[in-house]
Amino acid sequence: MLAALGLQAVEDETDALCGHVEELRQTLLGCAACTRTDLCAGWLDQGQMGVPLFCRAREAFGSLQEANAAQCSAGRAARPERVLEAVNE
Secondary structure (H helix, E strand, O other): OOOOOOOOOOOOOOOHHHHHHHHHHHHHHHHHOOOOHHHHHHHHHOOOOOOOOOOOOHHHHHHHHHHHHHHHHOOOOOOOOHHHHHHHO
């Protein structure tokens, strides 16, 4: 879902998403506890925009989208592989 939303991960403590580690955790926990993975997979496969209404982590994804927009506006790019590193810290 992160990639589908165009979200970029945490690069270092100066990135906008660095202050949103809890939201990153909530997205991972929400996806792990999802009971509608078939619907979500279909949503992603169809290239739908945004987060589906049934998503448990909808609010957290929204917060991350806002932080990412601010990060992109400031011209800071991050490497997606750093998501799990930041969440596991």
